[in-house]
Amino acid sequence: MILNASGCLDALTAPDVARALDAFVTKTVTPLPREGNPPVRIAETEVGMLNSIGLANPGIDRFLDDVLPRLLAVGPAVWVSVGGFAAEEYAGLCARLDRTEAAVLELNLSCPNVAAPEDEATAIVRVARAVTDKPLYAKLAPGLPDLPSVAEAAAAAGADGLSLVNTIRGLALDPETLRPRLGTTSGGLSGPALRPVALAAVHAAYRATGLPIVGMGGVETGAHALDLIAAGASAVALGTVLFADPGAPARVREELRAEATRRGFQRPAAARGVAHAGVASTADADSTEAGRVGLKV
């Protein structure tokens, strides 16, 4: 039910934080090692945080040999986020991960800090589907002109679920020099500013597909998590809040339970989709992919 957003936690340096989650999502793994972008890579603004980490990761070879076995030993189910610059790269990564104990493969189709293969989203899901039976989640960008259509296309291509949303591009200037504060000029905006963006994306994608959705974007409290569930999320991921509060998973879980109870829901999952007043729910949390991979709301 409560996950981390990819790139916002390392289960190896903070195993106790990871164990407070229902599943741990890895930082995006790419075919080759990436050192990431030049510093400065993070900046706080009045409404959120900008990052330009740039998918820093050890590459799939070292990930499989060294990182994944240790992640699996931490305890929670491991979702592996994968990224590349072409459909064949995603297929290669998924084929190798198919032979591991990864619970879910999340296709990062939306990192704003590397070239975005948005046009290829459907093709990537299709080739990934062809090489693995593992549950596939497509992580989409919030700025897509027609998110419901892309979500529908991803579902038709074989996606089992959606992860919504990634960060959205932003820029911050140094107040004195009026020069960009990030080494890469612009970066991905996360935090509170992303909350209404994420809600709209989850709401639209739920209505369009009925797929399980991991909702994320600016969640700081149980009330924020309940909003995403009401919009259609079957699970909620924590991102930027983890940086300031590593204790957020247990806190948000407790707050979510209390917020749901206060509104008369027996459990948080019962609130799924209630924001769609008058629209029949197209999915039930327990019978969908979220249930199949062990996520109990």
Place this chain on the structure above:
Amino acid sequence: MSLSPRRVAVVAIESVGPYALVRLQRGGLEPGIPGQFFMLRPRGLLLPRPMSLCLAPPGELAFLVDPIGRGSRALAGLEAGEGVDILGPLGNGFGLDVERPLLVGGGIGVAPFPYLSERLGGPPAILGFRTAEHAEAATLVPNAEVVLEPAYVTEAFVPGHDVLACGPEPMLETVRGLAPDAQLAWEAPMACGYGACYGCAVEIDGRLARLCVEGPVLGGHAQVPGTGTRLQGAVA
């Protein structure tokens, strides 16, 4: 150490030249090893700011802050009794098993030296500052020789010591040239302080490493290119 921040109260904010000494209730936290840091978040900030411990008087933890940006100004502008979220101690501090210690610092980089000096029994220190006003911070460090710009601390350098240094990147690079075995405390912007955000990831000896996990204090032989400039400035 528990990875859950605690809320502690501000005891007092004291001016030290242009810097602010932020004195917090200890709240049962360990002071850790000099050179380790804490993440501090006053109300109204999304992200905490990394600050190395400056002093550890009984019942308190104190941090020297240069109010140059949004976060550092928020910390310096706190009032007695206000709450601050604090997480730490984090990272790796200075190795204290040294025979002839010499502290070399520049600007706000002297922040960890009062506590370090106390733990090492008051060794000699060479501290460099931009102005005489900034140099008031040297009053917190016993046995300190002060160097003001345009002179640099590295010009007053005395060979034959175990050097422990903290300051701007060009200073650390020069110190490393003079004393290859020096322990150097590096700075980099970080959002979390515990290895989650990768904001402080740098290349150390040819591999990607997070300064918050493997540093901030590293041996002089570690090659650390491009950590950025000033930690407080970058995320402030």
